[in-house]
Amino acid sequence: MSGLSMKLSLFTVAVPDLTPDEVVEAVREAGIDGVEWRFANVPAAMREEPPSFWRNNRCTLDPETPPEALAELARRAREKGVESVAIVPYLEVGDLPAAERAMAAAKAMGARWIRAGVPRYDRTVAYHDLFEQAARYLAEVQEMARQYGIRALVETHHETIIPSASLAYRLVSRFDPEVVGVIFDPGNMVVEGYENYRLGLQLLGEYVAHVHVKNGYWERAQGAAETAWRCRWTPVDRGWVDWKQVIADLKSVGYDGYLGVEDFSGAMRSRDMMRHFADYFRSLL
Numbered sequence: 538m539s540g541l542s543m544k545l546s547l548f549t550v551a552v553p554d555l556t557p558d559e560v561v562e563a564v565r566e567a568g569i570d571g572v573e574w575r576f577a578n579v580p581a582a583m584r585e586e587p588p589s590f591w592r593n594n595r596c597t598l599d600p601e602t603p604p605e606a607l608a609e610l611a612r613r614a615r616e617k618g619v620e621s622v623a624i625v626p627y628l629e630v631g632d633l634p635a636a637e638r639a640m641a642a643a644k645a646m647g648a649r650w651i652r653a654g655v656p657r658y659d660r661t662v663a664y665h666d667l668f669e670q671a672a673r674y675l676a677e678v679q680e681m682a683r684q685y686g687i688r689a690l691v692e693t694h695h696e697t698i699i700p701s702a703s704l705a706y707r708l709v710s711r712f713d714p715e716v717v718g719v720i721f722d723p724g725n726m727v728v729e730g731y732e733n734y735r736l737g738l739q740l741l742g743e744y745v746a747h748v749h750v751k752n753g754y755w756e757r758a759q760g761a762a763e764t765a766w767r768c769r770w771t772p773v774d775r776g777w778v779d780w781k782q783v784i785a786d787l788k789s790v791g792y793d794g795y796l797g798v799e800d801f802s803g804a805m806r807s808r809d810m811m812r813h814f815a816d817y818f819r820s821l822l
Contacts, residue, residue: 543787543822545815546571546622546797548749549596552807553588560596561614567811568819571620573797574598574646576639577627590801598624600638604645611646621646622795623690623747628654630674633681640685650688650746652720653678655697655708667698671708679716690746692720693730700730702737709744718746723778724799727753728768735786748787750798750814752776770801772810774817784821 547569549560557574564572575597586593598607611621624643628635632654639651653675656667675689682689691699691709699705705719719741723734738745754776758765773780798814805813 542793543784544570544795545818546573546620546795547811547814548573548625548797548799549575550590550594550625551799551801551810552596553590553594555596555807557596557598557610558613561610561617561619563808563811564619565617567808567815569619569798569811569815571622571795571797572614573623573625574621574648576600576624576642576651598642600626600635600642602642604641607642607645608647611648615647621648622650622797623648624651626652628652630654630656630670633674633677636678636689637681640681640687640689643687644685648687650690650718651682653689653691653717655691655694655699657696658698659696664698668708671698672711675708675712675717679712682716683713688716688718688746690718690720692725692749693722694725695728695730700728701726701732702730702741703732704730706740706744709741714743717744719744720747720749721745722749722751723780723783724749724751724753724770724776727755727777734783735789738786738790738792742790745790745792745794747794748783748792748796750780750796750818751800752778752780752802770803772802772804773798773800773814780818781821784818 547564577597579597583593624639626639643651656671678689693705709717750773752773753768753770755766755768758767800810
């Protein structure tokens with residue numbers, strides 16, 4: 538579609554009002570190359586709520602979905618020129634059965650990778666203890682992923698033990714980069730973990746497997762003390778992430794994978810957000 542060395546994808550968490558088939562059509566119309574499928578159970582009570590990113594998300598694949606149905610969805614997407622890039626669950630460290638369900642779903646859809654879990658960091662458990670838990674878990678996930686022929690990625694994410702590229706590298710560097718990798722997320726680094734983008738990408742090297750796209754900024758909390766600030770999400774072309782610079786840094790290390798949007802700003806309707814993302818990033822690429 539895009540004809541560019543880097544391709545564009547959509548993480549369906551960002552389009553909670555659309556169904557999977559509606560997303561495939563909207564992605565095709567926007568000129569986006571692939572889809573990262575949100576993979577989670579949506580309880581029946583939540584389905585009565587208005588659509589939302591993390592609760593009643595209508596574009597979520599249920600882990601109980603039969604493999605044949607997943608394969609059929611992927612086939613319909615391929616017919617429209619849309620790749621099923623990934624299965625993106627919300628895995629807990631140590632939950633290997635859930636990891637295997639995600640890998641089986643990825644294999645059924647012909648997806649390249651799943652997102653593995655990493656420990657959250659909230660000051661209640663020492664970092665070194667959490668690191669060892671994560672390392673033991675990823676060692677088992679790596680072997681499972683090798684058997685399924687897919688890649689297991691961890692994401693640079695605030696409030697976890699890998700908010701930055703360097704902390705992500707410390708965790709993954711003991712594993713095979715053909716099997717374990719990193720989702721590089723500069724938007725998350727607005728909240729926590731910012732490092733010079735090129736430095737982080739050079740450090741991660743062949744572990745960089747995917748890039749998530751969003752943007753944000755910090756503002757003083759209204760009516761709060763001078764020291765109280767909060768991070769707010771913005772459309773991808775606003776905020777503190779200099780995406781022109783990020784693209785230049787990605788090119789400098791030879792990255793030719795996907796750029797996957799997960800815009801949580803709510804500033805545009807889902808289809809408009811996808812078109813805006815595609816148009817803006819084509820101008821940068």
